[in-house]
Every structure is written in C-alpha cells, then in structure tokens.
Amino acid sequence: MSKKTKNIWDSYDFLELWQEKLFLGQEFLTWLWLSSEVDNRFSLNKGQFEVEVWFEKTLKLESGQGDSLHSVTCQLSNEPTTLEWAEAFISVINHNKVNSGRLKIKTPEREWSMTLSGHTLAPKSVKLTAGANFSSEGGDLSLTGQLLDRVASFAELNTVLEALFTLFIELRLSKAWEEDELPRLRSWVLKWAEQARGQ
C-alpha cells in the first residue's frame, strides 16, 4: 500500500532507533534556527520553490539526557538595543541544541505558525496566519468547507517541512556538513559574539 519504506524496520526496533536517533530532530531544529538567522530564505526541492522561515518568541535548548539533562528556555528579546536571541546563541556555544521552538513558515501562497519539537517533529498549535483562505476561517465557509481547506493547508505544510528536513538530511549525510555547513554556521555565531562584545 504505502510507497514508503518498511523493510528496514524488519532489522531494527523502532522504539530503540527512535530514542537512539533523537538527536536528529534537535540537530535539524538547531540547523534550521541558525540557518534562518543567517538567511531566512530556503530554496527547496532543488530550487522548485522557496520558503521563508523565522523563529519567534521562545526557544528551548537542551544538552545531555536523563539525569544529566540540561535545559534552557530563551525568549526573543523585545529590547531594540539587545541582540536578538542573545541567550540562545550563548547556549549553542555551550553545546546545547534546540529542542523546541515556535516558528513561522511562509510560502508565496500561505503562512503558518507552529511549535516544533525535536522529539517527533510533529507540528503543534498550527495556525494559518496568512494566505489563501486565511480570511475564511470562521467566516462564510461551512464546517465541511473549513475542514477541506485546512486539511489541504496542513498537507502543504507537511510537504514544506519534509522538503526542509530532506535538505538537512542530505547535508548531514554529505561531507559538506563538516566541511562547509558547520563552519558557515559557526563563523556566523562568532560574528554575532563579536558584535555582542562590541555592545
């Protein structure tokens, strides 16, 4: 039925592998956040479409597991004189990774806000904040009409999230992750740290 792979699961226990690879979700969110701070436009599916991503309000960063779990919650600063996400950048330098965050994703047609956590990457509290049919919410459409519209919108969101995750996994599996991507993000964080020292 599903075109999706299931054979590999004959050889691996799903729950064990999920727990063992929890870092993938955290690394994806950390990469997405830092990348969005460098340039919030992402070219997806080999240039087929472009989306904008930006994190807002709160980021939760973590390191370690179990008894050694260390967790920091960082708020986006409202002070115009303060560098945005100051605490979160310091947290990354201290080897923490993003475990959850509230973000917005914008395509030419739609815009969503949601909370993503590294545990499952299931989008939570998803809201359609702009775009096609946004104004219809609670308006003239019947409940069935709203359901049809919103399911189509959520399916589109999943396509975008999958394209972002594919971009990350492709990078993560390539030499470019160590050779280009991490140095690019680290140099950006360093540049930020120099700016912070200058303030």
Place this chain on the structure above:
Amino acid sequence: MGFIKGGATLCRYRILEEPDEGLTDEFVGQRLKKNAFSDIEDTPEESSIGWVEIINYLSASFYPGSFSFGNFLAFTLRQDERKLSAKTLNRYYAIREAKFITETGRKPNTIKKTEMKESLRLDLLRRSLLSTNLYQVVWLKDEAEVWLDGTSEKIRALFEDYWARTFGLALRLIVPVSLGIELMPEKFHQDIIRLMPSSIWV
C-alpha cells in the same frame, strides 16, 4: 477542534498495511459504527470511549458523507469521563454511616460497609458531570498516513489502542529517524542509521 478551527496538532502516523477487503467507505463506515461512542449521560458509568463524526461530535451515524471527504477520511475519538475523588466519596460515606448507626444502633460490618460504599459511589457518579475530550483524526488515503490532533503519550496510547481495536491496521509514528528513512533513497538508509550526534559547536 484543530482540523476545523483553532490551532491544530499534526501527530503523524504511517499506516503499514491495507485492509484485506481494500480501503472502501463501506469498510471504514462499518468499523466506525461497530466502535462508535455510546452515551453514558444517564448512567453511572465512569467512562466511555468511541468514534463520533468530525463535524458533529453528538452524532455517530457514520453515513459516508459524514466521514469520507474525497482523498481523506476524518472522524473524532470521543472520551467522556466522570471523576469521583476518594475524598468526596469518604465525605459522603461518613454521613451515610452516621445515619445507619442512628437508625440501627450499631456500626456496619465489613460486608455492609462495602455494599454501602458501592451504592453511594454509583449514586454520586450518576450525579456528577461528565467531561468530554475530543481527538480528531484525519486519514490521508493516498499517502497511507494518519494525523492525530494530539501528541501527548497518553493521548497517543489511547488513540493507538482504539485504532487497533477498530481497524486492526498497524501504525508507526513518524519521528525524525523514520522520516529521514522515508524521504531518502534506499542507498542512504544505513548511513542514516549509522549517524552519530554532531557537535554544532566545537
């Protein structure tokens, strides 16, 4: 009510098998009806769980137009519960026991005590208000994918159990590692499995 209005949660599952008789409205409708929610408003039952229609959670008629929406199916898992705390039960039991002693001039023995407590528990349950939880479900037919509007372990366990009882079709939660495996060509699957945590900062 996330898939119709308000904020929605998309807890994603992959459906790993197909019904023997094929995925038809008849198959889904029959299974939903068989496992539909039954009302406990006028009973002393503590809880009830079952499927209701997504557009109208007071109805469980499940005619095709109520759950089949073209390329997807949608319905809601409804759970009604009454909660009676031990503290409340003990408070009312003390009153009932005092009345018994006044009327009979003796303390109730163990058997009588158990009988009085159970009768009181049923009385109080009948008088207590029900709370209703609704968990919406969307089933994308072409993608063999299910979305549950809830991510907590408790909600997932409740849904997974009731899904298995209703449809008997195996599900697997979509999580970062399984998503990576689904999205990447087969030649990369072992590479994903061999991945180790990377230091973002050095």
